[in-house]
Amino acid sequence: MSSIIIYTIITLSLLGAVAALVLYFVAQRFKVYEDPNIDLVEAELPAANCGGCGFAGCRNFAETLVKAETFDGLFCPVGGNETMSRIASVLGREAVTQEARVAVLRCNGTCEFRPKISKYDGTMSCAIASALYGGETGCNYGCLGFGDCVMVCNFDALHMDPVTGLPVVDDKKCTSCGACVKECPKDLFELRKRWKGDKKIYVACMNEDKGGVARKNCSVACIGCSKCFKVCPHDAIVMKNNLAFIDSVKCKLCRKCAPECPTNAILEFGLPIRKQPETINTQLINKEE
Amino acid sequence: MLKTFKKGGIHPPENKFSAHNGIRKLPLPGSVAILLSQHLGAPAKVIVNKGDEVKTGQLIATGEGFVSSNVHASVSGKIAKIDDVTDISGYRKQAVFIDVAGDEWIETIKRDNTLEKDIQLTGEEIIKKINEAGIVGLGGATFPTHVKLTVPRGKKAECLIINGVECEPYLTSDHSLMLEKGEEIIVGIQLLKKALNVPLAHIGIENNKPDAIVLMEKLAAEYKGIKVHALKVKYPQGGEKQLIKAITGREVPSGGLPVDVGVVAFNVGTVFAVYEAVQKNKPLFERVVTITGKTLSQPANFRVRIGTPISAVINAAGGIPGDTGKIVSGGPMMGKALSDPEVPVMKGTSGVLLFASGESARRNMLPCIRCAKCVSVCPMGLEPYLLMPLAQKNSFDRLEAEHVMDCIECGSCSYTCPADRPLLDFIRLGKSKVGRIIRTRKKQ
Numbered sequence: 001m002s003s004i005i006i007y008t009i010i011t012l013s014l015l016g017a018v019a020a021l022v023l024y025f026v027a028q029r030f031k032v033y034e035d036p037n038i039d040l041v042e043a044e045l046p047a048a049n050c051g052g053c054g055f056a057g058c059r060n061f062a063e064t065l066v067k068a069e070t071f072d073g074l075f076c077p078v079g080g081n082e083t084m085s086r087i088a089s090v091l092g093r094e095a096v097t098q099e100a101r102v103a104v105l106r107c108n109g110t111c112e113f114r115p116k117i118s119k120y121d122g123t124m125s126c127a128i129a130s131a132l133y134g135g136e137t138g139c140n141y142g143c144l145g146f147g148d149c150v151m152v153c154n155f156d157a158l159h160m161d162p163v164t165g166l167p168v169v170d171d172k173k174c175t176s177c178g179a180c181v182k183e184c185p186k187d188l189f190e191l192r193k194r195w196k197g198d199k200k201i202y203v204a205c206m207n208e209d210k211g212g213v214a215r216k217n218c219s220v221a222c223i224g225c226s227k228c229f230k231v232c233p234h235d236a237i238v239m240k241n242n243l244a245f246i247d248s249v250k251c252k253l254c255r256k257c258a259p260e261c262p263t264n265a266i267l268e269f270g271l272p273i274r275k276q277p278e279t280i281n282t283q284l285i286n287k288e289e
Numbered sequence: 290m291l292k293t294f295k296k297g298g299i300h301p302p303e304n305k306f307s308a309h310n311g312i313r314k315l316p317l318p319g320s321v322a323i324l325l326s327q328h329l330g331a332p333a334k335v336i337v338n339k340g341d342e343v344k345t346g347q348l349i350a351t352g353e354g355f356v357s358s359n360v361h362a363s364v365s366g367k368i369a370k371i372d373d374v375t376d377i378s379g380y381r382k383q384a385v386f387i388d389v390a391g392d393e394w395i396e397t398i399k400r401d402n403t404l405e406k407d408i409q410l411t412g413e414e415i416i417k418k419i420n421e422a423g424i425v426g427l428g429g430a431t432f433p434t435h436v437k438l439t440v441p442r443g444k445k446a447e448c449l450i451i452n453g454v455e456c457e458p459y460l461t462s463d464h465s466l467m468l469e470k471g472e473e474i475i476v477g478i479q480l481l482k483k484a485l486n487v488p489l490a491h492i493g494i495e496n497n498k499p500d501a502i503v504l505m506e507k508l509a510a511e512y513k514g515i516k517v518h519a520l521k522v523k524y525p526q527g528g529e530k531q532l533i534k535a536i537t538g539r540e541v542p543s544g545g546l547p548v549d550v551g552v553v554a555f556n557v558g559t560v561f562a563v564y565e566a567v568q569k570n571k572p573l574f575e576r577v578v579t580i581t582g583k584t585l586s587q588p589a590n591f592r593v594r595i596g597t598p599i600s601a602v603i604n605a606a607g608g609i610p611g612d613t614g615k616i617v618s619g620g621p622m623m624g625k626a627l628s629d630p631e632v633p634v635m636k637g638t639s640g641v642l643l644f645a646s647g648e649s650a651r652r653n654m655l656p657c658i659r660c661a662k663c664v665s666v667c668p669m670g671l672e673p674y675l676l677m678p679l680a681q682k683n684s685f686d687r688l689e690a691e692h693v694m695d696c697i698e699c700g701s702c703s704y705t706c707p708a709d710r711p712l713l714d715f716i717r718l719g720k721s722k723v724g725r726i727i728r729t730r731k732k733q
Binding site for chain 2: 134
């Protein structure tokens with residue numbers, strides 16, 4: 001009885017030893033050298049695999065970072081400056097800083113401001129609807145409201161507001177990965193400079209139609225009147241295609257432009273309430289009419 | 290046995306209400322909006338200004354580049370403005386608005402109805418005249434005809450195929466045109482044969498139009514080298530590739546053009562326009578439009594000037610019935626619902642269809658049960674059940690490997706799906722994205 005046990009132990013041990021030898025030589029023969037820094041860098045990355053850096057996942061980005069000479073053009077928007085400086089210290093290189101950004105929706109065409117003139121009953125996808133026609137409202141440039149952007153957001157930073165029918169960006173959760181910017185078929189999202197306290201001023205409209213047509217289809221459309229452009233002291237506003245655009249890098253949040261807008265297309269967030277914003281705007285609207 | 294194409298195909302209810310109602314002339318509307326991009330390729334460039342007086346048939350925009358087409362005034366009057374108008378795509382495009390004043394045609398057009406059989410021009414002159422007249426494929430694809438007639442170097446056209454199939458249900462514009470203008474179409478075929486320098490032309494007509502088959506056979510017997518084929522009724526036989534397969538048995542290779550197998554195909558409407566352009570000097574500024582629907586009081590075929598608002602066509606046929614759910618431009622299978630009935634008629638508008646709200650509503654999508662009905666009906670031999678999730682998941686490399694670019698967007702898969710899955714919607718989405726990737730790759 002005991003001999004059976006002994007033979008079994010010896011046979012299995014021999015078999016194990018032979019297999020170990022074979023495995024050892026095979027491993028030596030087909031060894032792939034990998035820079036240990038790649039693992040270290042990958043450990044510092046957020047592991048969201050969102051593709052916001054422009055590479056296929058965090059591992060791929062880590063490989064690129066280790067191989068690259070400098071960090072020029074390489075940045076993890078999710079981890080931000082903090083992560084990049086830690087990676088720089090791992091690799092012993094100079095860190096490149098970038099200003100923090102946040103996604104904003106450049107459309108304020110809620111159900112109230114932008115009445116629907118047709119009913120879409122096709123597949124509920126912005127990409128498909130935009131290939132079929134300009135949308136349920138008269139505005140061909142505005143938000144379609146089927147939430148393709150919400151579907152692609154990896155960070156739960158976007159959700160649809162059932163009252164307005166527009167997606168809302170959660171500034172706290174937004175990592176500026178840019179997935180929504182790429183997804184939106186109407187190109188409505190923009191990554192803008194993130195101010196302290198999530199202060200924002202931007203033109204919430206992308207309608208390139210002539211003023212009259214734009215205004216007819218949406219009461220808060222930018223009509224390209226250039227009033228904000230004329231008043232801006234920092235040259236931050238550009239007029240193009242019947243549309244004003246505020247450059248978030250040049251903008252100093254002086255707030256001179258918003259009260260000038262006759263259609264209230266310039267939105268302000270996170271800023272103290274004006275003393276008499278209502279009266280200023282109504283006066284201008286009356287003058288316009 | 291009747292000829293047909295082998296792979297796939299469906300047979301939806303025909304509903305051809307207006308087949309024997311003849312072609313009537315639509316009264317001139319008060320104003321027209323003539324779009325500058327009514328064809329595949331670059332939009333035409335305007336050569337008139339606001340306030341100009343134009344005559345019917347006058348050139349108002351010239352084609353930019355080779356793949357483009359001229360646009361002519363369809364009415365006489367004063368140019369009110371050059372502005373954007375919502376077209377069939379659902380987006381605003383540039384158009385020339387003309388306020389109609391009388392109907393004065395340019396002098397060069399021969400307005401008599403006599404048949405002119407003699408062909409005096411050479412092949413090149415015919416192509417030049419077709420180009421000047423702004424003729425595009427009137428079957429719906431609106432590809433400029435002069436480009437099709439210019440066979441690329443190294444390739445040779447052996448035969449001409451004339452598409453009188455009209456496989457889309459409801460539509461009857463080609464059918465009624467064949468019945469009324471059969472002889473003109475035959476002369477048009479002779480012109481195209483000369484332009485392409487081919488000896489043989491085949492006319493394909495589906496067997497649900499026996500009167501057209503008999504008439505065309507009788508007329509073709511007087512000429513050499515024109516053969517009429519009666520085809521089995523099957524959608525999408527009017528697709529260029531399917532028609533070529535049905536008549537000649539040749540298969541256009543994946544990614545290739547019909548001329549690769551020695552064939553050039555034209556719609557009967559295009560052939561009639563060629564006849565008018567070459568023999569009567571008449572540019573393309575009107576076409577036959579079918580207006581039909583189950584609830585419509587007077588389904589009809591109208592000869593409509595380009596730029597007429599579709600609402601005017603509907604009003605001439607008895608107005609929009611109360612419970613209309615969708616107005617579709619084109620056939621029920623490949624047509625597009627309109628967002629606004631004021632959309633102007635374009636060169637490619639073959640019909641206008643009115644659906645009652647119950648008929649047109651989309652049903653809810655259910656999970657795929659892998660019945661493979663879509664695979665068996667796909668005329669291009671694709672697997673729609675697979676392409677849809679691939680498009681949803683952005684698997685572009687696999688979509689390309691599965692030949693998504695071969696899809697002709699006939700809609701047979703969505704029509705046949707028992708789970709009401711929007712297969713074509715997603716395939717079209719995948720196709721456009723893969724197409725963009727392929728184009729970028731070619732540029733690099």
